[in-house]
Amino acid sequence: MAAAGANGPNKVERRAGGIDGPTNPMVTPLLTDLYQFTMAYAYWKAGKHKERAVFDLYFRRNPFGGEYTVFAGLEECIKLIANFRFMEDEIAFIKTSLPSSCEAGFYDYLRGIDCSDVEIHAISEGYVVFPKIPLMRIEGPVAVVQLLETPLVNLINYASLVATNAARHRFVAGKSKLLLEFGLRRAQGPDGGIGASKYCYMGGFDATSNVAAGKLFGIPLRGTHSHAFVSSFMSPDEITEKSLRSCEGSKVCEDFVSLVQTWLNKLKWSQLLGGIFGETNQSELAAFVSYALAFPKNFLALVDTYDVMRSGVPNFCAVALALNDLGYKAVGIRLDSGDLAYLSCETRKFFQAIEKEFGVRDFGKTGITASNDLNEETLDALNKQGHEVDAFGIGTHLVTCYAQPALGVVFKLVEINNQPRIKLSEDVSKVSIPCKKRCYRLYGKEGYPLVDLMTGENEPPPKAAERILCRHPFNESKRAYVVPQRVEELMKCFWPGRSGKKREELQPLNVIRERCIKQLDQMRPDHMRRLNPTPYKVSVSAKLYDFIHFLWLNEAPVGELQ
Amino acid sequence: MAAAGANGPNKVERRAGGIDGPTNPMVTPLLTDLYQFTMAYAYWKAGKHKERAVFDLYFRRNPFGGEYTVFAGLEECIKLIANFRFMEDEIAFIKTSLPSSCEAGFYDYLRGIDCSDVEIHAISEGYVVFPKIPLMRIEGPVAVVQLLETPLVNLINYASLVATNAARHRFVAGKSKLLLEFGLRRAQGPDGGIGASKYCYMGGFDATSNVAAGKLFGIPLRGTHSHAFVSSFMSPDEITEKSLRSCEGSKVCEDFVSLVQTWLNKLKWSQLLGGIFGETNQSELAAFVSYALAFPKNFLALVDTYDVMRSGVPNFCAVALALNDLGYKAVGIRLDSGDLAYLSCETRKFFQAIEKEFGVRDFGKTGITASNDLNEETLDALNKQGHEVDAFGIGTHLVTCYAQPALGVVFKLVEINNQPRIKLSEDVSKVSIPCKKRCYRLYGKEGYPLVDLMTGENEPPPKAAERILCRHPFNESKRAYVVPQRVEELMKCFWPGRSGKKREELQPLNVIRERCIKQLDQMRPDHMRRLNPTPYKVSVSAKLYDFIHFLWLNEAPVGELQ
Structure with a gap:
């Protein structure tokens, strides 16, 4: 059996940029679904592959019956993006996986792909985040961005889930207890263990038993x-x-x-x-x-x-x-x-x-x-x-996220060629919010975040001390005026592509951990409690609300009663 | 942040044996709990590190409320064993992780460690297996075998869990349906996804969406x-x-x-x-x-x-x-x-x-x-x-094993220096079965497996057509005579160490998959049904039963009533 392992000489070539590759060398551009390649081919064949598309990466519901989530996994995504290139053996394999009728020109196209024309805005890793708000906004040639979908969703999903789980365990244990992550043996595979150690530390644990994670990430070791x-x-x-x-x-x-x-x-x-x-x-x-x-x-x-x-x-x-x-x-x-x-x-x-x-x-x-x-x-x-x-060693339930082992992160097209796009569903919670957007967190007088607000990219930003109408994206009766004490734009540019924007530097794990602990501390307590927590409000501007519903009517088929 | 990735030039050196290293290059001898090193040091310091120990790797309960489990992950374990050696940077890291009082001689000892003196017997990958029966028996110098505990348990736990989950999905879907594993994006990390693809295929799925897994393992791709x-x-x-x-x-x-x-x-x-x-x-x-x-x-x-x-x-x-x-x-x-x-x-x-x-x-x-x-x-x-x-694409629930995201595989000392050892517990199901053992599957007239039997290493093996007393290991009233049609010894030698035994060859994935499907097919249907399945019997010989209870009484402290 030719299981050659994921590393090899060509791996070294891939790490040409100034940013290291992903921690796990198995994270390559092949770590994606086959349909990303069939779609890339169909885009290419239709001459559509370079059309500029905007995708939002977000989740629909907080895990563990809670009302908050810790955003984690961004660093690994940027490391993938920075080193995204196909090696010859990978292209040869893709060729054997697609129908033989696919034209050779497509493989030349794949050979030339990288993420230099992709632009990524994201919320900083370690932030407390909420449903529907884009954690990452990925724009670029539609075929390239589609290829990124699966690995980005994979890298964010478990990372955010287990960091949230760690934060929840810390919340119950209290700040004075020492929390030790002991989950390696029960984790879902080797880097389920390594990932758990990294993201549990980020979410507020004090140490791990996992020696490999200690070496990779500088996490204190116990045992x-x-x-x-x-x-x-x-x-x-x-x-x-x-x-x-x-x-x-x-x-x-x-x-x-x-x-x-x-x-x-x-x-x-x-x-x-x-x-x-x-x-x-x-x-x-x-x-x-x-x-x-x-x-x-x-x-x-x-x-x-x-x-x-x-x-x-x-x-x-x-x-x-x-x-x-x-x-x-x-x-x-x-x-x-x-x-x-x-x-x-x-x-x-x-x-x-x-x-x-x-x-x-x-x-x-x-x-x-x-x-x-x-x-x-x-x-x-x-x-x-x-x-x-005085100290708790926590394994299985923590690292496998036993109470809810998956977070439903999705990756949805919101704009292509400057045309906003929507995905409909009979289930309203699955309708996507169209348009290239900006996201803001509005803070109240007591310093707590009050509401997150999405607006169109070109709307004037909300300002502190101004009265702002915040609308529920789908429920017309849910709306409120807010006069924020402070406004924070949530997404920063972590990969500027050719935009000329300044790239946010990746931070060391301990800095992200401190940020995460601070973020959790500043939340209003009723959002954080275990029993019947108050949902944190997520809203859209009046203008974006109107546009969503205009587009929705436009795309939904009209039935014919008989 | 010095997240250097798991591969590097020294990784290549490690692959010196005739067997490739683990699929995931992050599976190194450092992928273990710190306490394996502190114990190794304490053994070394006490001059006890070379004492010959026998450990059993097994689980205590079948997952998903069922009465069977598919054994998977063995190949990756043998790949780790075959290439088990510490690199200098790893030893340097261990040195920084242990108290500075630890003597330098210990690190020289670590430098010399490999698995040439370790012997591994195991059930073949893809077999249907049951609680308490050792899936692997690992013997060797106690310090070395302890170091192996965490990675072996990690490599077996999720592999067996997800292969079992796949088999259960196949059982419900029926043989005529095409089953596609679509879980990469929701898996617990990158090789949660890659592992899921491998072991779901082993457990009876037909294809995966995961291109990297297609390349690594030759699994058919769909999308x-x-x-x-x-x-x-x-x-x-x-x-x-x-x-x-x-x-x-x-x-x-x-x-x-x-x-x-x-x-x-x-x-x-x-x-x-x-x-x-x-x-x-x-x-x-x-x-x-x-x-x-x-x-x-x-x-x-x-x-x-x-x-x-x-x-x-x-x-x-x-x-x-x-x-x-x-x-x-x-x-x-x-x-x-x-x-x-x-x-x-x-x-x-x-x-x-x-x-x-x-x-x-x-x-x-x-x-x-x-x-x-x-x-x-x-x-x-x-x-x-x-x-x-006609075809089902299954993702989240399959790959994260949503219904039960962890299998409780454990690794217990059963003998050291030819002295049988037992671990007691107030919970009887957690008491370990001592002694270096052999395991047999006894088949009935209709070709179904009837009962698995553990005996001491040196007991005469049970023979077909002979009347054999099979006892429940802990419940004295549960026992039965069996006259098997056929007797199969379950564990084979997959890593002979210096024993001179013949090494079982690792089989290609599709051979293991066929074996697994055949194994599932030959089980008596009432063990396999979803609702109230009949437990498969797991037993010990009369001689082993007596010894277990002798040792138990010997080790348990006697209370003092007041």
């Missing part, structure tokens, strides 16, 4: 050990190198294992903790001791391999107290099963009792991380029950 | 045009090149547009079709004519941009009939909205009326493709309502 590590040990007898130098380096404990055993006995016979546990699991104790010997400054133990309160927590505490004797401060425990609210509270009490009984300062504050199929609902339930968790 | 193509035209007046040569080449129709218009008029005034439609949309007509001029042998039109029965279908038929005059046979229509059952039936009647009225042979059988948010449920509902659809 300690698994159940397998615990069960790979049999007993402390197998630990041969038992010495540990104290933290400040002055002394060496020759038998750290014995020190731990001593502490375990003290705990067992302690009055405050009395009788909570008997014999702890010796395989687990050996694993914890070994891990502490390897990482005395970073000791964090997974405590649920055998039994949390009767084995894991006492074993952890014995090791942590032994480390404390040598000047080290244990980081904490991780719970990965069971009733996390109850176990975290019981563990906290155990830690606090130790602080009290043995006078170990701050031992009561030792960190508690929780994992195990967490999601928005379980975080919410934990909050309601009361818990003592 | 015609979109709504944007339709609305990019204004009227037939803009068609300048109107001539079309007849199919066999003998004559040229100088004005194909007029020929179409003539047919449209005939249809409008036809007695049989009378009054169904009035003026059709001229933008749409122009688009259909242009598409037919470009692809006269492959004319398939998307008919719902304006109105299916009042515009799209009549316009399509006019063009199809004009093509017919020139000896071409139109392929058909695509419906992408509305009531697909009703519209397909109405369209079929329209086609049949034309066949009757104008004597166009087989016109009534013109193809009808349906798309628009299809899934198992909607296919089932269409079947119940009655429909006339």
